[in-house]
Amino acid sequence: MKIHEYQAKAVLASFGVAVPRGTLATTPEEARVAAQGLGGSVWVVKAQVHAGGRGKGGGIKVAKSLDEVRDKAAAVIGMTLVTPQTGPEGRLVRKVYIEEGLAIARELYIAMVMDRETRTIVLMASTEGGMEIEEVAAHTPERIHKEFIDFQVGIQPFHVRNTCTALGLTGVAAKRAATFLPALYKAFVDKDASLAEINPMVVTADGDLLALDAKVNFDDNALFRHPDIAALRDTDEEDPLEVRATAHDLNYIKLSGDIGNLVNGAGLAMATMDTIQHFGGSPANFLDVGGSADRARVKAAFEIILSDNPKAILVNIFGGIMKCDVIAEGVVAAARDVGLTVPLVVRLQGTNRDAGREILAKSGLRITPVESMREAAEAVVRASRGE
């Protein structure tokens, strides 16, 4: 799960990670009042959306007076922010974070992420703060310093010392790092984060160390033990269809093609998309209906797929736990309930296959039954072209 910068900073601050002072605002006037409350003479107006690269898209602005804060907030709130991570459609900005301006001496990069190869938590550090780390990794990988932290033991002082050496942090800044990095690590493990990225972590003119930006993602599977984190979910930032799918326990991801598909199992769903593309089609979605779908869930899945206006739909089920006759009943009921008009290609294999096929045949619906995955893909690609 993703959260906003202002939320991430609040979570990290509660563990003792130093962050600049800031206040959330949803209107220009609120922004001006927020800046006034923070005091000082320079403020930063930061668009709050779940996407990086906000500065490049004009979503982060510096203001030198309270009126300027208000005007810049007015420009940012309501704008459709396009960044390299939002895609061309951009993201509507609904709120801004007003932060105190800092006298920045250096911008550094810090991140923590679970490394599946070494089964450790990796602390990554780079002097290339503010850059996209993927670019640094691609062009100058030697500038990314890594410490591998054993989860059983946790972060040790030597990890911090090595990181300070790599970043050239000495004196006050090194002392601050000895608090900052263990606090970040504790936040990561205590809250089941999957990524904590501080880009940049800044050194101020006074040698202070602060998280100027913060991106924290969480392990969805662990949200059950973090109701405080789960409450930070902002469904405005998610695709409405994906929100609806989640409510029905469906694994759905919207794609750009025109062939809808409904599959059981994530691997088979990916493979089905691949096969459609192999035969010249383009999938409109990834949808894993899960292992225990009933009629209601199949119907919900159909409604979601139809919202993408596909030209044809492929149902590909390999019955294991899931029985083909149950799926067939769900498909027939859903097709009737939603008044399905687009061509439907159905492949049923595995448990109770024959019973399922009979239900489809007797339904009187315009369904193309197929045997193999190849046939399924070929048939649905043809159907999508109106052949």
Place this chain on the structure above:
Amino acid sequence: MSIYVNEHTRVVVQGITGGAGSYHARQMVAYGTKVVAGVTPGKGGTKVDEIPVFDSVRQAVKETGADASCIFVPAPYCKDAILEAVDAGVKLVVCITEGVPVLDMLAVKPLVDRAGVRLIGPNCPGLISPAGRCKIGILPASIHQPGHIGVVSRSGTLTYEAVAQLTELGLGQSTAVGIGGDPIAGTGFIEVLQAFQDDPDTEAVVLIGEIGGSAEEKAAAFVKSHMTKPVIAFIAGRTAPPGRRMGHAGAIISGGEGTAESKIRVLKDCGIEVADTPADIGATLAGRIGWKR
């Protein structure tokens, strides 16, 4: 012959009184698996059909000699369930449950390894040895038949797809193992490949991978340097968009790594034939070993 399980394997089902646990315990028994015990804390002394239920895995092992466990308990309790099975001296633990937190697995994995226990999963369909009539997990038994092909896969239903194609071609399986789609898996490709290489009854192997991580790349290098038996592969997720988690927690392309293209390239570089589509998995293996029915 087979790997990890055989006709002597004695299984305890943790979470046997739950919906999935009881259903699949019965399916396993129907297939021929020796399900000797169930465990649900607080339900000790009861029975599921003829299977005695115990309060703890330790009791179940003591009373029934169970040497393998199959876990169906809800994800928040899997860490506890796996460690309980390890503590009780079970040598094989198969965790079917999906949605186990990654940090729970980070905590569990070193303890499992230290105890010398073979953990398969979590978030996996389990494994099956058709010749030994032993199935631990949720794989549909009817599509399997005894034979000499080893199957190892990160995906559930895609495994069934591959197995069904093999059976259709008359190619039975020595063992099919679903290792699960999570970032931290108890058992990886390489361990299963080594076991298949050492198993005299396995003649060739189908490896099914997906996007995310670099397990397939490492498996490819292992095949090249350590295996004499033929291996073919399929990788799911060529069309998956970067940065999106495709159902499985581990199936995500991040920072340009873990793409299907890069995996397929490495597999091919290591001399492993890769099926173009999932529909070609069976035929690709048949071609590789010169099988004609």
